[in-house]
Amino acid sequence: MKKIGRRLALKFIDILGADSFLTEPEDTSCYSFDASGLQFVPAAVALPSDSLQVRKMVRLCNEEGIPVIPRGAGSGTTGGSLPSTGGVVVSLTRMNRIRSIDPVELSCVVEPGVVTGILQREVEKRGLFYPPDPASLAFCTIGGNVNTCAGGARAVKYGVTRDYVRALKIVLSDGEEITVGTSTAKGVVGYDLRHLFVGAEGTLGIVTEITLRLLPLPEAVGTVAAVFLSTQQAIDSITGLFESNILPRCAEFLDGLSLSCIADLLPFEPGDEAQAFILIEVDGPTDAVISQLEDVDKSLYDNGALQIYRPKTGNDSARLWTARRKLSPSIKKLGFEKKISEDICVPRARLSSMLTFLDDVQRVYPVTIITFGHAGDGNLHVNLLFNTRDLRSGTEIEEVITQIMKKTVAMGGTISGEHGVGLSKRAFLEIELSPRMVELHKQIKDVFDPKNILNPHKIF
């Protein structure tokens, strides 16, 4: 890998300006980690403020054979934004303008660095709705969401980021900018390259502008939380909703250990007996929400809910969601040295068997497994907690992950529902994708990035 010597640094500074090209370790180290726990310090960090700067600097990197690693907020959980083979990290956070919100076309045009939660608030002021809501929405960016195809709690009813991307402007590895997709509601000319770029984890191009589909803001939202004596009952109560023809907009599940991490943040006392927690949301016209809430209550009681909590104010409802969003960082309080987060997704009907399997795993291996997630989608965040000193071999954790992933795929599921592959799941890719599929991926990569400068060593 080439180092960024003085001659090259001056060329980057010429494109970006001196305050937007960082090479001092105290600056670059701030871009050396994400939420995966991995760390790689970049040789330099570029902070472009427009797509022309992105184009010029990518062209320069292509000429010089320097890896380019796009980065949003660095909240990814798989090391996707880390410079594992060196190179320049391109932080898109200064490209954070909302260019337009169009209530007739039901769309908006944004730069990649716009924070998801800020976009949601802005469109809501116009009576519009951008549904994808990763739990990291207070800090993650739309560019990162597009490149991981982020999901979130509302995916159960509204789908994931992919379902909202109409068009993308992309800077390719030679510095040329193209548009994929159309700003119109429909468009079927040529291959669907737009969806090839969604979830591509920055390996095919740098996204510099995004046209997103919006929806009208639902008139009313109803929230219900419930606790159960067992995870089985909690999962049955979620699948029971679908059996009763109720399509919740969110159906979140927390196991007993997860509940213990956030119990003090909840607006109600879950009680000592509670071994599982679910959080359900429905939306629509006010009358429909009232009747759906009654159906939800019935389904939860039918499946043995110990206690059902209906927030009376918006503030109580917000407290439930704040507690849910704080769960991931709250796990630290359990005091384990290491946490590895997996993000499997199985058919809803297999959720219970998967939880039983995870229980069996933690009986055999020196790990504690804490599981929560968007169970309405079959998407479970399986967190392996352990202390290195307890492991019986250097490969024991890999063995555990391999078993979980093999079981997931055998159940008809996928090894990542929403976090992507990045670096940390690379080694497990072929559990899900056949050799022919991996080869096709490599051929596609070669078409778009023949010199392999765009986020190399990620996915495969």
Ligand SMILES: Cc1cc2nc3c(=O)[nH]c(=O)nc-3n(C[C@H](O)[C@H](O)[C@H](O)COP(=O)(O)OP(=O)(O)OC[C@H]3O[C@@H](n4cnc5c(N)ncnc54)[C@H](O)[C@@H]3O)c2cc1C
């Ligand atoms: C507490 C917590 C909760 C989370 N909850 C969820 C959740 O509910 N659902 C979910 O899906 N994820 C969740 N995540 C994971 C993470 O927030 C998402 O993956 C998010 O989409 C990453 O956005 P980011 O801006 O941080 O991107 P980064 O982490 O910076 O980058 C992610 C990937 O996108 C690429 N990339 C970023 N911007 C661009 C661009 N403009 N062009 C090309 N490539 C680019 C990077 O190279 C990298 O491969 C959570 C993370 C945390 C820490």
